[in-house]
Amino acid sequence: MNDGLKLKKATYHLWTFTISKLISSFGAQVYSFAISFYILQATGSATSFAANLICNILPRTLAAPFAGYLADQYSRKLIVVLSQVATTIAVGGLLLVSFITDLSLTAIYITSCILSITSMFSGVTFTSSVSGLVDEARVQRAMSLNQMSISFAAIASPAVGGLLYGAVSMQTFLIMYMIASCLAVVLESTMDFTLFANRKEKEIAGQKESMWVSIKAGIIYLKLQPILVTIVWISLLINFLFGAFEVGYSFILIEKMKMVSQRFGFTQGAFAVGMLLLSIYFSIRKEVRYPLLVSKWAIVGMGCVMAAVSFPLLVGLTSTSVFVFYLVIMFGLGALIIIVNTPLQVMLQKKIEDDFKGRIFSLLETMAMALMPLGMVLYGFLYDLFPAQWILLLSASLFIGVVLVLARPSVIRKAHPEIAEPNAEKGRNVPTTVRM
Template sequence: MNIDAIKSRHDNRNILLFFIGKLVTMLGSSMYTFVIGLYILKLTGSGGNFALTIICGMLPRILLSPFAGVIADRMSRRKLLIGSDAASALVMLLAFLTTALAGLSLITVYTSLILLSVCSTFYSVSLSSSIMMLVEENNVQRASSLNQISSSIGNILGPILGGVLYAFVPLDMFMLFNGLAFMVSTLMGWSLKFKPASKENSNQNLHSEGGSLTGFLKSFQLSFVEGFNYAKRSHLIWGMIKLAFWINFFISALNVFLPYIIVESLKLSSKQYGTIDAMLAAGMLLMSALLSFRKQLGDPLKSLIQGLTILSVLLLAMSLPLLITFASIGSFVFYMVLMLIVGIIIIYINIPIQVTLQKTIDEEYRGRVFGILDTMASAIAPLGMVLFGLFLDWIPSFYIPIISGLGLILVTWIGAHELRKAPAPATVASSQQVSSQ
């Protein structure tokens, strides 16, 4: 058997294992967050407590992604991947024992939710920064696409399966099942075969001077700043991060104006809105599946700019049913088609960003860069939703899609101008390899 065939078998095995592991992890986290929200509403009847469950799920990721990135660059990513999944299983099993022995309490619920979000943050960053250590360069797009598929399936099926389990399974048993599922994911991570880490990466350790906490924090700060400066020195990497930041900001408007326009302005039913919203996930899943089989994109930058331009036009088109008279069924079909295409285009944008960053970033900085990207993307979305929500109270709703679309066009134009000044990914990668020898 030749070397290429061996590498292909290795890649296929790793891709299958991490796809199953990521899918189980995403389903477990998504189901738990959904079920816990329902139990909180049933237990307290408080919308504020329900909102707190969402915050507990989001805040650790925003705050800890940079720290997770530093850890991913300073220790074995394989150990971090396995450890974060094993920790998720332990959190669920301890929550099960606590609930079974002492009954359900808000302290148990919120503590388990926060800890699960912490584990998920470390798992996500370690997995994102490990793809180049799991597959060959020509399979990066396929691996990234399947990674996106697992996320999409988890987000789609999580609430559905969670709703079924909520109706038939007691919460303590749900915790037990979830813990067992995370153990399966841990075994998938354990079975992954990583390429040997580079000498530079394997010798880097996060240490504390004299064993003190102050020394540890100083070491962490220096490591983070080093990674941040590395990202800023590259026109391509920093341009991609800024572009992802602003894309998430303007896309967040969709979560605000779409339900308002459909339910309040057009008076469509909640069931019709649910169907329209589901088309976004369907489009993302469809495009992810297509890219997992398609030949790797030859010019990711060109695909990225094309995708952003189309997405800008789609956002602008969201205002048409408010400016032109549509029949009720016409508006429903219009938004269904539009959201399906939006889902397709979002993946058409995301995959080039991921592939370019995977190929461009030096291995010893990959965790920190993806941690920074994760934090910036996660933090801007809630802020965007708040701002666009305030806009809905001040101006007619049809202006919001127009503002969002025009803003994205401006970002695309500025981003394209900046990225074209950067070396191509292959050139950057080659120069980095030469400098590290």
């Protein structure tokens, strides 16, 4: 295939990938919004809400190594398509249960586990395939467009969910998700996942590695990359501490502030708007020069936002003031998450060899989420026992402390040696002005 045709196909992949993510994300987020409200209003318990979050996280953590192995050993296109088909079947099963009997927490939890696993296989494989779908010059744009599609869906889905919740049946939400999933399957089946791939041929009989040998090789490769190890430790600890926000935010707004579903939906939409605007910015700007440094300070910003969530619990505000405050908070958080993720994702896409991407991305996700189930359980109990504001303030302080220690200046200089190098100007050494 000539270069001109390959670039045309890469452009097609950019938009097909974006639209597919937009459609599937919209269905998933409308479903998630409705289920979260259903559980909290039916039980009024932060523990029950946290249990559903665990069902979304624990299976992903356990399945990630298998997803990485399959993504590096088998057809990535086949894995993505089959994962989306499995998602459609799982939602259809819950729809069938809802017609036969009333929805139970058990049925919801089981479905959440299945959807968690299918999204893991699809997500890891898609992430591993970005450099095979588009040319190297457009990797950052592809990652940004992916975030944009998720953001568009996140803007619309809470608003739609908030308006429809209580006005239509839960079956309507499930049918919407099924339709979106089916459309995503059709789009994904038209993509060529090997267009720019640089993978070694592994289909020769006797050449395919066993799963354990393959995973072990991925671990060894990871250990040889000290910056990746640092990213793993940061992800492990901050995702555990971010459980304070994951559980506390919905619990505070719905149970403590008694915010109506429409307003809650708009705060979620503000989060998506922040993600969207920063995704657009990254899609048109040059690559970030110092991705780990930029991500470090964005994570510190996230810690400040986490602490700020407790403010209305400490100071009396009107319901309108509370609503506006959380709109601003969620907008800022959405923007910061993109500033953290996009530069790091581009750096990893270019730093990790194609043959190891599935295993490395799955190992990174496994380690990032390893403590999240424990965090969900812990914070679910803590919010039922102690004042929410003090839980958030303590967790935010630890959150900021972790990144300042693990991403200290010496580590940043290892990731970006050019920061420490003096710039020659008229024969003199000029010290760098980059702040770490």
